[in-house]
Amino acid sequence: xxxxxxxxxxxxxxxxxxxxxxxxxxxxxxxxxxxxxxxxxxxxxxxxxxxxxxxxxxxxxxxxxxxxxxxxxxxxxxxxxxxxxxxxxxxxxxxxxxxxxxxxxxxxxxxxxxxxxxxxxxxxxxxxxxxxxxxxxxxxxxxxxxxxxxxxxxxxxxxxxxxxxxxxxxxxxxxxxxxxxxxxxxxxxxxxxxxxxxxxxxxxxxxxxxxxxxxxxxxxxxxxxxxxxxxxxxxxxxxxxxxxxxxxxxxxxxxxxxxxxxxxxxxxxxxxxxxxxxxxxxxxxxxxxxxxxxxxxxxxxxxxxxxxx
Amino acid sequence: xxxxxxxxxxxxxxxxxxxxxxxxxxxxxxxxxxxxxxxxxxxxxxxxxxxxxxxxxxxxxxxxxxxxxxxxxxxxxxxxxxxxxxxxxxxxxxxxxxxxxxxxxxxxxxxxxxxxxxxxxxxxxxxxxxxxxxxxxxxxxxxxxxxxxxxxxxxxxxxxxxxxxxxxxxxxxxxxxxxxxxxxxxxxxxxxxxxxxxxxxxxxxxxxxxxxxxxxxxxxxxxxxxxxxxxxxxxxxxxxxxxxxxxxxxxxxxxxxxxxxxxxxxxxxxxx
Numbered sequence: 286x287x288x289x290x291x292x293x294x295x296x297x298x299x300x301x302x303x304x305x306x307x308x309x310x311x312x313x314x315x316x317x318x319x320x321x322x323x324x325x326x327x328x329x330x331x332x333x334x335x336x337x338x339x340x341x342x343x344x345x346x347x348x349x350x351x352x353x354x355x356x357x358x359x360x361x362x363x364x365x366x367x368x369x370x371x372x373x374x375x376x377x378x379x380x381x382x383x384x385x386x387x388x389x390x391x392x393x394x395x396x397x398x399x400x401x402x403x404x405x406x407x408x409x410x411x412x413x414x415x416x417x418x419x420x421x422x423x424x425x426x427x428x429x430x431x432x433x434x435x436x437x438x439x440x441x442x443x444x445x446x447x448x449x450x451x452x453x454x455x456x457x458x459x460x461x462x463x464x465x466x467x468x469x470x471x472x473x474x475x476x477x478x479x480x481x482x483x484x485x486x487x488x489x490x491x492x493x494x495x496x497x498x499x500x501x502x503x504x505x506x507x508x509x510x511x512x513x514x515x516x517x518x519x520x521x522x523x524x525x526x527x528x529x530x531x532x533x534x535x536x537x538x539x540x541x542x543x544x545x546x547x548x549x550x551x552x553x554x555x556x557x558x559x560x561x562x563x564x565x566x567x568x569x570x571x572x573x574x575x576x577x578x579x580x581x582x583x584x585x586x587x588x589x590x591x592x593x594x
Numbered sequence: 595x596x597x598x599x600x601x602x603x604x605x606x607x608x609x610x611x612x613x614x615x616x617x618x619x620x621x622x623x624x625x626x627x628x629x630x631x632x633x634x635x636x637x638x639x640x641x642x643x644x645x646x647x648x649x650x651x652x653x654x655x656x657x658x659x660x661x662x663x664x665x666x667x668x669x670x671x672x673x674x675x676x677x678x679x680x681x682x683x684x685x686x687x688x689x690x691x692x693x694x695x696x697x698x699x700x701x702x703x704x705x706x707x708x709x710x711x712x713x714x715x716x717x718x719x720x721x722x723x724x725x726x727x728x729x730x731x732x733x734x735x736x737x738x739x740x741x742x743x744x745x746x747x748x749x750x751x752x753x754x755x756x757x758x759x760x761x762x763x764x765x766x767x768x769x770x771x772x773x774x775x776x777x778x779x780x781x782x783x784x785x786x787x788x789x790x791x792x793x794x795x796x797x798x799x800x801x802x803x804x805x806x807x808x809x810x811x812x813x814x815x816x817x818x819x820x821x822x823x824x825x826x827x828x829x830x831x832x833x834x835x836x837x838x839x840x841x842x843x844x845x846x847x848x849x850x851x852x853x854x855x856x857x858x859x860x861x862x863x864x865x866x
Contacts (some may be wrong), residue, residue: 353601355598355601362811384605390600418606418609420654421609421658422608424604432597459646460647462600462604463595463600463639464597526649527677527681537778563658566663566664569776569777569778593712
């Protein structure tokens with residue numbers, strides 16, 4: 286087993302989010318992808334997955350910081366995250382611009398200790414640290430001045446604590462959080478304006494989903510974002526049901542997402558593009574290979590155009 | 595509005611499906627607010643956002659089933675393709691969250707819980723939707739069960755079976771559904787109604803399960819052979835099933851073919 290190469294910094298690289306089929310594909314198709322993205326929560330349940338680091342660079346993703354919420358994770362969890370950052374030598378940590386937990390400070394709403402699912406206390410699926418409301422899934426927060434200030438402050442704090450850049454990922458909008466006073470584009474622009482170190486993980490599928498659910502033009506929305514701050518890009522599938530479009534990592538990214546990626550590459554040069562095809566261990570690898578190659582073709586075409594220009 | 599208040603209300607709704615349903619019900623009620631937590635959620639979110647949250651709760655439950663997807667990928671894929679996956683998981687959220695309060699679910703327990711909820715859900719669905727989903731689930735569930743249970747070997751004076759065989763009549767082409775979903779090129783045209791019988795074979799010295807289609811007559815002969823009797827007894831069983839048209843020669847040829855394929859070892863009168 287050869288030690289993993291350092292994370293490339295001279296070009297836009299392509300990776301896959303970890304799923305059971307990924308180690309086999311990495312072995313069978315050397316050079317297909319440049320890195321594997323692993324969810325920190327996965328490493329808590331199955332730390333052996335971290336051994337992939339011996340074969341290929343790792344990028345850490347995280348859904349536990351609850352950066353837009355009022356309940357930071359417990360110290361033990363932070364220590365584990367710091368351990369894996371060091372162990373994997375991840376170039377950054379991608380975290381959702383979301384909240385996972387709420388401290389239920391409003392007791393009239395919060396007589397709930399008995400109803401928090403055990404899954405959220407066991408660490409089996411998401412990290413659990415005994416905090417009252419643990420949704421077990423990232424929720425797009427209230428888009429307001431108060432939350433903006435919280436996120437600006439929290440991202441700086443976490444970067445200092447963890448000694449790693451924390452990329453903030455745009456979430457999909459499925460409902461309107463009460464008290465929101467701005468849209469996601471304004472929120473992200475203000476975030477980047479107020480914190481010059483802020484960097485983004487732009488999930489183009491989330492963007493397409495939000496635009497569809499809110500009847501917005503996805504290309505206009507994309508171009509209105511602070512694209513110079515985008516370090517990593519996520520691509521995945523989507524599915525419409527009940528009049529809403531939902532994130533779906535069991536499906537390949539639709540044509541619109543690749544078109545958005547092409548447009549993004551005409552305006553920006555992110556360091557990494559991750560295909561999140563990770564909700565189904567039986568995802569067809571020929572589809573994965575096809576889409577990785579499609580991403581690489583877009584990158585090459587856009588880089589060639591930039592060179593000519 | 596204070597973000598912690600708003601986010602707390604939404605978090606309560608998402609962690610407690612029963613509360614969410616009550617809040618939704620309150621949002622539709624014409625009686626005045628009594629200041630309960632449900633009333634606060636109903637006033638803050640309103641009916642349409644609570645309905646979106648109900649679907650989001652279903653979506654979260656769906657995502658929590660990704661591990662089960664490796665056992666029943668076609669069932670979940672088909673439900674998604676037919677546009678009822680979230681509808682099901684919205685219904686299932688309450689039961690699932692309650693079950694998970696006791697801790698992580700063992701895979702078989704999780705499948706049983708899912709199976710029971712699916713039966714209840716499909717009972718309310720139109721037949722053209724319920725039948726393909728039920729048959730696809732039965733197919734994947736049988737593969738799971740056969741793959742995890744050592745075959746019980748039937749051995750008589752007349753034959754010895756070398757594995758477990760299940761013969762299942764189908765009215766939907768589940769193999770086509772599974773193949774198309776697996777290749778991610780499924781369309782509704784791939785739900786084809788067709789009467790046929792699938793034969794599932796798990797050899798005693800292997801973990802994999804083979805599936806092949808058999809015609810109705812072969813299925814009936816295999817079923818009779820599995821009883822383990824001699825030629826005469828097997829013919830009598832077939833006659834009782836109104837299949838007396840099968841000649842002794844045809845029956846013997848089928849039994850010999852089954853033996854050649856390694857399903858069974860013929861003994862006694864079968865060898866005469």
